[in-house]
């Protein structure tokens with residue numbers, strides 16, 4: 001990602017070609033308008049002299065100067081209107097494009113990117129930040145170039161009229177711009193302090209929202225320490241940020257006022273000394289005051305743009321996040337629904353391997369169970385098979401095609417998954433299942449609902465199939481959400497089903513639903529189950545046992561593994577004892 005500090009190229013990078021051209025044209029027109037405004041200010045002096053002396057100045061009478069002045073002012077307004085219009089259109093295009101490219105980018109990011117802080121960042125980015133940055137493209141840039149051009153032209157024009165004033169401005173303007181630059185840095189520093197704190201709050205609020213259940217269970221529903229301390233931190237940072245911003249504003253304000261006071265004093269001295277006429281003195285003071293508003297507008301545009309720099313930084317950060325390589329076309333046709341892992345290793349963070357050197361093949365239509373202690377990487381394995389992350393080492397193939405050689409659509413056509421953190425859309429129960437196969441008949445829908453235990457939920461709820469599931473499926477219990485998710489998998493008829501058997505969401509009834517559903521799924525699909533329940537484990541054709549380091553320690557059928565007297569037998573004995581089952 002380009003780390004350029006200049007804002008304009010950074011904005012242009014996020015515009016489509018047409019919008020970029022339109023913005024460049026709009027900016028050009030604003031520059032032209034600024035040149036004319038500077039000229040108009042410069043023309044005031046010869047016009048005033050022509051009026052005072054009633055003699056032509058530089059070959060033009062007072063009337064001629066008034067006509068020139070009116071024409072220049074009219075042209076400046078036309079260019080300004082036209083340039084601003086184009087800039088606004090380009091700004092709207094910028095916002096539309098940012099929304100689109102962020103959406104596309106998010107779809108290509110690995111699941112690992114979607115943590116609580118990224119959710120907060122993303123929601124800010126596509127709402128208020130996008131509007132604010134769009135405003136910069138639409139308004140601030142045009143205003144800045146217009147006013148800077150006007151100031152430069154006015155400085156040149158003043159040389160022609162009065163060289164002493166010319167010297168004063170030529171020396172003062174660079175100093176003033178330097179002051180503004182320093183002010184901009186101060187404001188930028190203030191913004192970065194406030195922005196980091198705001199992002200922290202946004203992330204903690206998302207976390208607070210998602211973890212309400214757990215927090216209430218610990219009697220801390222409204223008393224989440226992390227959120228509180230993020231507010232305290234934000235307040236502290238906001239105060240520091242405000243000081244920096246205030247320093248910036250004072251510096252630039254002081255600079256402008258000092259320059260204006262200096263100019264007015266100097267012009268008055270020239271008038272008193274008789275170097276310039278009375279009317280000329282008054283006009284010059286009037287022009288100086290107008291000149292002040294130009295300088296103030298430059299400062300406001302600079303600060304406005306500086307405000308948005310942080311937002312562009314966040315945008316750059318999201319757009320620069322490493323994405324998964326995606327092929328345009330799947331390389332070949334999957335021969336079957338075999339899954340092969342070959343020497344696969346993976347870690348979420350560099351120094352902490354989660355699974356190491358895992359190799360196994362699940363032949364089509366077989367059921368594999370993955371067991372092992374908590375945190376040994378069972379869920380990670382099935383997430384790797386669904387390419388939620390790319391492996392660090394080794395390869396994963398489905399039907400003899402490497403995962404990287406599938407398009408996302410083709411890969412997900414092959415796979416259904418039922419994970420522990422089931423997400424339902426804020427839509428009806430029926431639509432939440434039909435998403436797996438929108439053209440399914442009622443008969444198909446009712447068949448999978450019966451199997452997965454959804455029919456029982458439908459009969460119990462007053463709105464039946466039309467029950468709205470709430471955001472993320474919050475109106476349903478964890479077990480109910482899992483049943484809906486299993487119904488989806490059953491309806492999709494995917495060649496491969498990955499099932500993470502939730503430990504928390506399983507009551508006896510749910511367990512029976514899962515067992516029934518697995519029996520059906522295994523008839524048509526290759527099944528990989530992260531299994532916790534003894535009955536599910538025993539159903540598997542082959543069981544893979546992981547150790548705490550994420551390596552395979554044993555593999556085989558239930559009977560074979562029991563004979564080996566290894567970790568599996570121990571695991572089975574412990575689980576059986578806790579479930580008060582007899583050892584088979």
Ligand SMILES: Nc1ncnc2c1ncn2[C@@H]1O[C@H](COP(=O)(O)OP(=O)(O)OP(=O)(O)O)[C@@H](O)[C@H]1O
Nearest residue numbers: 112348349354373374375376377378379380381530
């Ligand atoms: N997104 C993530 N970022 C960083 N670490 C993670 C992430 N997801 C899981 N881990 C870590 O990776 C390890 C393996 O997690 P995984 O969920 O695969 O284990 P598991 O065997 O399925 O556990 P359980 O049986 O308790 O569900 C754990 O130490 C976990 O904390």
